[in-house]
Each structure stands twice: as C-alpha cells, then as structure tokens.
Amino acid sequence: MAARDLQERIKKLIIDRRLASGAPLPTEPELMEYLGASRNSVREALKALQAMGIVEIRHGFGTYVGPMSLAPMIEGLAFRTVAGHYRGEDSLLQLLELREAVETGLVSRLAGRIPDADLVELDALVDRMDEEAARGAGLAETDRAFHATLYRGLDNVLLCEVLEAFWDAFHRVRTDLGGEPQDPKVTCRQHREILDAVRSGDAMRAEEAIREHFGNIRARLSTTAPQSPHTRHNERV
C-alpha cells in the first residue's frame, strides 16, 4: 500500500516543485523524513521510478530528475519481443510491421515538405552509407540517423522519439538474436530511393519506397525468425 504511494508522492514532488530534467532531488535521508518512510522503502520507490526513466540515480553524487526519455519503453519493448520470440511467437516480425505501418503513413505526409537543410543532411548520410557499404562496415548507426533525420521535418519531438525508440528496440532485438545483417548495397540503394522520392514530393512513390525497404528487412528476418508459433529455429544459429 505504501510503496505505490511513495512513488506517487515523489512524482507529485517533482510536479509541484516544477523540477526540470537534471534538477536535483532530495537526498535519501531527506526523502525518508519528508515521506515518513524507511530508507528501504524510499529506495525501492526510487528504483521503480528510475526504471521508468523519471529519476536518475548517481552513486555517491545524488538523485536527479531523469531525462524523461523513452529508454524504458525501448527496454520493455525489447524484452517483450525477445521473450515472445523465444517462446515461438513472431514478435520480432510484429515489431517490424509496427514500424512499417507507422513510417509508411508518415512518409507520405512528409513528401515534398522536408526542409532543404535536412535534405542536404540526408544526402550526406546516404553517401556515408555508400562509403560504409564499400568498406564492409556496419551501417546501423547511419541507418538510424537517416530515419531520425527524415522524420525531423514533422516538427514533433515526441513523435521522433517514439520512432527512434521503435528503431532502437528492433535493432537491439535483432542483434541480440543474432539475426543476419542485410546486404549493405541493397539497403543503401533503398535509402537513396526513399530520399529521392520524398524530395520529388511524390507521396505514393515515397510510400512504396519505404514499403520496399521494410520488405527487404522482413525477408532477411524470416530466414531466422519463425513465422508461426512453435516453429523450430535451430537450423542455423
């Protein structure tokens, strides 16, 4: 009864004092007195809040208001997906489809509306992909940056963060599960097509480009991930 309450009261404290991200919170002894609870209970509440990204704890330094990022959501999504995968569900495919559904919807609204500055940046990113593909390096980070920059034009920080969270969760799970990386050259060409499409302002073409891009990832996926429950997946691990 008390534990849930403590979390709420600490959250209320943050709200009431209008504390911004990075602002210091009372120390554990201070919270003990303020909340009228033992150190142990206070710590459990803080741990829970930390897990939600509301609070940030630094050993020997203090407790602070967290960055309020969507990192915990990534964590949760990733775990849920991994757990589902190992139980034979096609959870990773669902996660990919989630991204595909949302991004195809957004990219069509975005076509032709991207600021010139972002277009320049996207060009540079695809060039970098080319270069990375040529020397056989991984292009995960650049891929991430491409998608992030692409949707920046939507002018909604929250939306961008959510999309990045989906990307992160997907990427983390895929690497955790040791999925095969896709062909860098194909990926590269598809990103250039997406960029060209949104630059031309052709919404349908942009949507199609995104769909093809995801189709490619999906194809790579189905070689490792089971499409139906309880499919064996020992063929090549």
Next chain:
Amino acid sequence: MAARDLQERIKKLIIDRRLASGAPLPTEPELMEYLGASRNSVREALKALQAMGIVEIRHGFGTYVGPMSLAPMIEGLAFRTVAGHYRGEDSLLQLLELREAVETGLVSRLAGRIPDADLVELDALVDRMDEEAARGAGLAETDRAFHATLYRGLDNVLLCEVLEAFWDAFHRVRTDLGGEPQDPKVTCRQHREILDAVRSGDAMRAEEAIREHFGNIRARLSTTAPQSPHTRHNERV
C-alpha cells in the same frame, strides 16, 4: 553494480526458462539464493522490473511474469506530459499530434479493408455514443473502444496496443489536468463520419475525417493548455 546485474539475471531467467505471462517466478528467498544477493537487493531489482511491467508482484501470493503490456509506457508518457505541461511546455498538444500523425497515416491504409464484423461493431459503438451523448453521460470508454476496434483490422496486436497506450496516456493526462470535455454531439458526428469514410473505402476522406476529429480535440485543448512555453495558465483553472 550488482543491482543492474540482478535485473538482467532475472530477465535472463525468464527467457531461459521460456516463462510465459502469468508463470510463477521463484520466491524472494529462492531468488536470494539463486542470485547470491541479499533480500533487499533482490526486492529492488524486482521493483524495477515491476515498474517495467516485466514482473508482477502479488502480496502474500507470489511473484509472476508480468503481462508485458504497455502500461508502464503509458505511465511514463503520462508523467512526462504532465511534468512538461506544468513547466509551461505544450506537451499535451504534442501527445495529441503524435496520435493524429499516426492515426491519419493508418486510417488511409485501412479504408475499405475493414472486416464486416468490425464494421457492425463500430456501428454499434457510434450508436452507443449517440445514446450516451443524449443522456449527458461521458463517452470516453466508448471513444476508446471505437479507436481500438477501428485499428483492429490492421491485424497487428502490437500496433493496436501502442495506439491504445497513446489514447490512454492522452486521456489520463487530460483528465488529470481537468481539461474541458468536448461537445458530445460533435464528437459523435465526427466518429460517424470517420466510420462512413472508411466504409466507403475513400482513403482521402477517411484521413480528412480523422484530421477534423483531432482538430476538434485540439481546439478544446488550447483553451486550457498553453500553446507556447511559459504561457500563463491561471485564467480559468
């Protein structure tokens, strides 16, 4: 150092043993021995996992694998939005725009593809809205059900859950902040328009209907929520 580790090890335990939602976890004493940590540390780890929805703790009963729902994400999003609002940001508006952006994108893909059974259900829901509006009752739950049923046709459980999570977060924050409810009759008419549009298979019309619906909510919002940072909001609280 140990704490972060404990969480990971408990997660690993769930993965390795292929535990499904609702499956029982070892008791605290058992975990103490298995993890080689004190009761306190084990509990802190469990609390954190509980906050992420990975674990579910029932007093006097036991610890279980959680439902892996997106409830923690709702919690986090809601808090982030409330905190931002009180600090003068237009966080609630951003959350609404997130929903609008995603739903407009999805509804156009959905137009004309909704199973007949779902259409019947949607009809019934709008009828219920009518009835609720007539007798002056709140139609929040019905609104939620409408949106949930609408996107069910996308055939992606994860996606539906995410949309519901956004709805929940938005609704929770709006009621927490005491925002004015919108005009039931207008809301009702707009939902019927959305339904008619997707039934007719006209993607553009469906998109427009959704946009108008959200435009309505947005208008109600701007009477209470500040549109720009550090706007006073004492005029009518």
Next chain:
DNA sequence: TAGCTCAGTTGGTTAGAGCAGCTGACTCTT
C-alpha cells in the same frame, strides 16, 4: 602552486526482525 590525502557526503549492500495478506488443511458446528 601543484598534487595528495583524508574527512564528509551520497548512494549501495547486507543482516535480522516483525508485520500483513493469502491459502489450505483442520476442526467445530449444524
């Protein structure tokens, strides 16, 4: 002055005791 050391602060971990909610078997009543 530059660098080191050490005391004080903060969070991290452990230990042991007692409290509180739930279950199931036992007993008493009907």
Next chain:
DNA sequence: AAGAGTCAGCTGCTCTAACCAACTGAGCTA
C-alpha cells in the same frame, strides 16, 4: 456428512541498524 470458522504456514512488505563504495572538497604536503 456438509458447511463454516479457525489457525498454521507460506508469501511478500516494512522497518532498523550497520557497514561498503563512489564522489567531493577542504586541508596538508612537497
């Protein structure tokens, strides 16, 4: 014999008290 009440035992919850570990900053030393 069947049902309701009781109690012992599990479970997680909270508290106290002590010590460990990371970081800061003042003071000492070279």
